[in-house]
Each structure stands twice: as structure tokens, then as C-alpha cells.
Amino acid sequence: MPLLTNDPKATDPVYINLQKDLPWLEPPDLARRHVEALYTETFEILDKKFIQQCKHDFHACYAEMYFAAALQRRSGHKLSHPSDKGPDFFIPKLNAWVEVVSLTDGEDGNPNTIPKAVSGEVNRYPEDQVILRMCNAFETKSKKLAQDVFKGLIKENEPVVICISGGGLEERIPMYHEGGYPQIVKALLPVGDLKLWFGRENKKLLSQEYKYRESIRKIKKDGDLWIGTEVFLNSESSHISAVIYSWANAANPYSEKNWGNDFYLVHNPYATNPLPAGFANCGVEYTVEFGDESFEIKTTVY
Numbered sequence: 001m002p003l004l005t006n007d008p009k010a011t012d013p014v015y016i017n018l019q020k021d022l023p024w025l026e027p028p029d030l031a032r033r034h035v036e037a038l039y040t041e042t043f044e045i046l047d048k049k050f051i052q053q054c055k056h057d058f059h060a061c062y063a064e065m066y067f068a069a070a071l072q073r074r075s076g077h078k079l080s081h082p083s084d085k086g087p088d089f090f091i092p093k094l095n096a097w098v099e100v101v102s103l104t105d106g107e108d109g110n111p112n113t114i115p116k117a118v119s120g121e122v123n124r125y126p127e128d129q130v131i132l133r134m135c136n137a138f139e140t141k142s143k144k145l146a147q148d149v150f151k152g153l154i155k156e157n158e159p160v161v162i163c164i165s166g167g168g169l170e171e172r173i174p175m176y177h178e179g180g181y182p183q184i185v186k187a188l189l190p191v192g193d194l195k196l197w198f199g200r201e202n203k204k205l206l207s208q209e210y211k212y213r214e215s216i217r218k219i220k221k222d223g224d225l226w227i228g229t230e231v232f233l234n235s236e237s238s239h240i241s242a243v244i245y246s247w248a249n250a251a252n253p254y255s256e257k258n259w260g261n262d263f264y265l266v267h268n269p270y271a272t273n274p275l276p277a278g279f280a281n282c283g284v285e286y287t288v289e290f291g292d293e294s295f296e297i298k299t300t301v302y
Helices: 013-017 030-045 050-054 058-073 127-151 183-188
Strands: 089-091 096-102 160-165 191-198 205-212 215-218 225-228 242-246 264-267 284-290 295-301
Touching: 013 058, 030 058, 050 058, 058 089, 058 096, 058 160, 058 242, 096 127, 127 160, 127 183, 127 215, 127 225, 183 191, 183 242, 183 264
Parallel strands: 096 160, 160 242, 264 284
Antiparallel strands: 089 096, 191 205, 215 225, 242 264, 284 295
């Protein structure tokens, strides 16, 4: 039975539009084929209410399918779904849990909302707004997962991965210079602006380093808030082993062999239950190494 059906009760515009051919794709029904391939790969491990939920919250449902399919096909992990009460998926090989969350742009009129690009104008990449959306999603899920540990749904010795999807964002693709760091790294670790040091005489680049940014400003009418970006350097997040960000969406589908190429995986250096480097085996992976008075972020591309 297909996931996408022409149901008049469906309210999600993306779900409804996927019933049509998309002229910019070749073939035009490629998006539908992609979604059905993900569903075929994952339908046995999805919530009982998934089919109905998909008609009203498609991006969130797509994110669950895509992360699960990529972790199974590209990473080689068999996933299960023990219960609708706890996290979304379990990876027996790693004895680890996976929780998925899908980002939104935010409410119209809010200065912290990711703005829509204006055609014909030069648009600045809204990095602060993107990072704030990531921080909010992480904090919400981190608290929920801490409760799952307290309730016994997650054992204290089991690793936990939060998978964050930006596929539904106005600015879903990370923007950063060569050798720099994507926004998900800056949401979890205190990575600020890049500083370059040049020789006064020969004008050659001597060294470079990033400023330490422990928080990011959230604009509020009754006084701005400063949202912490050191979450992977404190004990409050030690129950989270890693975070994976993906910008995939149905309208711009990856071929099956490339599922997970868009992953940005950040390991928590203070995780109570760390996961091994390379466990996802796709995308870009970030690990942290500490020095006497600094830390270095190591990048591995798969």
C-alpha cells in the first residue's frame, strides 16, 4: 500500500503537492518515487499513527523515514521501534536510541524567525536565526530524553542520538567557508567568528583561530535573552551522545546510494555513553580534542 494517497482530508501542502508531477525533476514523479522508497525501507519501524500524521505534518514524517533509511542502508545499522512511548528508533548493534525532530522557520513577524528570501534582492544568510532554531530543537528534545531516562524508557548506560532535520527550512543548506563549520556545530559548541593573523612585513597568513562564543542573542520585546551554545561542554547534556543534522527533503531527492551524504554528525565530547567515531559512515563528522587551554574540532568526510 503506498504512503501517498489523494486523501481530501489531508491538510499538509507538501503532502498534497507530492500527488502532482514536479517539472524540475527528471522524471517528474521522482519525488513520489523517493518518498515511497523511503517508506518501503522503514514502514515496519514507524509509529502506528504515522500514515495519518504524514497527511498533516509531512516534513516531520519525512525526517523520520529519511534518517532511519539512511542509517540502515548507508550506515549498515538495523533499526527497530520497540514502542510508541519512547524515542523513535533503537539501534541494537550500538545499544543506542535515536530521536528525530524537524525544524520550522518560526512564526511570521518574529525577529528570530528565519526570513523568506526576496527574489531579485541580495539576501543575507540568516545564520543567527538558523542557529537559534537548532538550539531550541536540541533543548526541547534533550529535556524530553532526560525524562525518558528518568522514566526508565532509556537505560542510563544507553547512548542517545538526536537527529535534527532542516529539510523544511527556508534556508536548509548550511553555509560556511572552506575549512569552517556548519551552523549545527555552532549551535552545540562555542564556535564564533574566524580570526586571521597575518605577518606585518610579508602579509602572509600566520595562523587562524575561532573566537569563543558561549551564547547567541535571541531578540525579545521585554529584554533580549542569550541562548547558550556550550551545550556539548557541560554536564546537563551528557545524556546526549551525538547530534546528526540533515537538510534532505522530498522535493530535492537524493538517490538511494547517496542517502546520508548530507549528514553533519557532531559527537558530544562529554557524553556519558559516547559512540564510536565513524558509526554513521556517511556525510561529515566532527569530534572534539582538548588541549591545555583550548579545544580543536576534527573534521572527517566520508
